[in-house]
Amino acid sequence: MKVVRVLAGAGGVALMGVGVALLVDVRDATGVLVWLGGAMVLHDVVIAPLVLLVGLAAVRGRARGPVRGALVVAGALTVVALPALLRPGRTANSSVLPLDYPRNWLLALVAVAVAAVTALCLAARGLARRRRPPT
Amino acid sequence: MxxxxxxxxxxxxxxxxxxxxxxxxxxxxxxxxxxxxxxxxxxxxxxxxxxxxxxxxxxxxxxxxxxILFAPRHPDRGPQGLPVNRTAAAAGVGRIADETYRLVVEGPQPYTLTVDELRALPQHQVELPIACVEGWSRSARWSGVRVVDLLERAGAGPDARIRVVSLQLRGGYRVSELGRAHARDPLTLLALRLNGEELDPDHGYPVRLIAPNRPGVLQTKWVGRLEVLS
Structure with missing residues (x-):
């Protein structure tokens, strides 16, 4: 275990070295910093607190597991769909962004809602069964 | 990271x-x-x-x-059921007329071919994908003339590389190069047909390059000239 850890750690440091060596070739490092740091700031300062707040404020009671799960899935799908939903102007040709993305987004949200309700029903049934005294 | x-x-x-x-x-x-x-x-x-x-x-x-719900491409959407990045109109070539088209092969023994002459050469079929660095890829059945056959007719040596030049007027990647391994690969074709049909202008009518293990932008369309590099 210890040997594996040391080897893995050394491999990690070596990989980081490769990254630094590649960074030397980059003429303008500010773009890289903005990209890497921006992703971190966006996640830690905006997305994570927002998700936690929504989870805390909007979902209460016994059934929160499936509802929170549904919100996480729907949020991830929305973020992925956003560029296609906000498509700016005309596309280069008809094979670029060829689908009806608003319709697909609504379909996805409906599917997530159906899955969440199903999970809730199953959970409620399980709860009722456990409460019933054994016969 | x-x-x-x-x-x-x-x-x-x-x-x-x-x-x-x-x-x-x-x-x-x-x-x-x-x-x-x-x-x-x-x-x-x-x-x-x-x-x-x-x-x-x-x-x-x-x-x-x-x-697929949110992907920016669908593998079946596009001319002849294959997505396209640069159309014939965007490249400024439009529909190339058979009468004016010539494939120029430059090498030790240079020659030119018309569309009919290309069609009359031995045709081969390959199943290869257009794999775009943007993240989509789609396999198709291509048929056409083996690049290695054209090279041998031009008297190219066994280590020859080639430069493939498109007739496109606008846009990047007008010229691409094929290394020795790609140039001699029997799967590397100048394709005339796609899934049994003549190429759509958007797919490079009359001929396009199709080779294995190559990003889509280097599968040059509307090929007008092959230059044998020593």
Whole structure:
């Protein structure tokens, strides 16, 4: 275990070295910093607190597991769909962004809602069964 | 970033192991049912990653194309059921007329070919994808003339590389080069037909390059000239 850890750690440091060596070739490092740091700031300062707040404020009671799960899935799908939903102007040709993305987004949200309700029903049934005294 | 992750796992391995073990203190201290817990978080994150993958991966993994909801491309959408990046109109070539078209092969024994002469040469069929660095890919059945046959007719040596020049007027990647291995590969074609039909102008009518293991932008369309490089 210890040997594996040391080897893995050394491999990690070596990989980081490769990254630094590649960074030397980059003429303008500010773009890289903005990209890497921006992703971190966006996640830690905006997305994570927002998700936690929504989870805390909007979902209460016994059934929160499936509802929170549904919100996480729907949020991830929305973020992925956003560029296609906000498509700016005309596309280069008809094979670029060829689908009806608003319709697909609504379909996805409906599917997530159906899955969440199903999970809730199953959970409620399980709860009722456990409460019933054994016969 | 991968390096930092590997180092992190190596340093934290005992804690990670304790955390996931059935009998570890962390597991025994798990909250009662209905409270927030690791398992439901893991399930939610897993479901989100799965849903995102399933709704987009079909643009490059065609067996899952039926599940595409948000991918910027659909493998069946485009001229002749194949997506396109630069159309004939965008490249400024339009529909190239058979009467004026000539394929110029420059080498030790240069020659030119008309469209009919290209069609009369031995035709070969290959199944190869257009794999775009943008993230989509789509396999198709191409048929046309082997590049190695054209090279040998031009008297090219066994180590010859070639430069492929397009007739396109606008846009990048007008010229691409084929190394020795690509040039002599029997799968490398100047394709005249796509899935049994003549190429659509948007796919490079009258001929386009199709070679294995090559990004889509280098599969030059509207090929007008092959130059043998020593």
């Amino acid at each position: 991968v390096g930092a992750l590997v180092l992190h796992v190596a340093v934290k391995a005992p804690e990670i192991r304790d955390h996931w073990r059935r009998r570890s203190p962390g597991t025994l201290a798990l909250p009662a049912r209905g409270e927030p817990d690791r398992r439901s978080l893991l399930a939610a994150v897993g479901a989100a990653a799965g849903a995102v993958t399933l709704s987009t991966v079909g643009q490059s993994f065609t067996p899952l194309k039926g599940f």
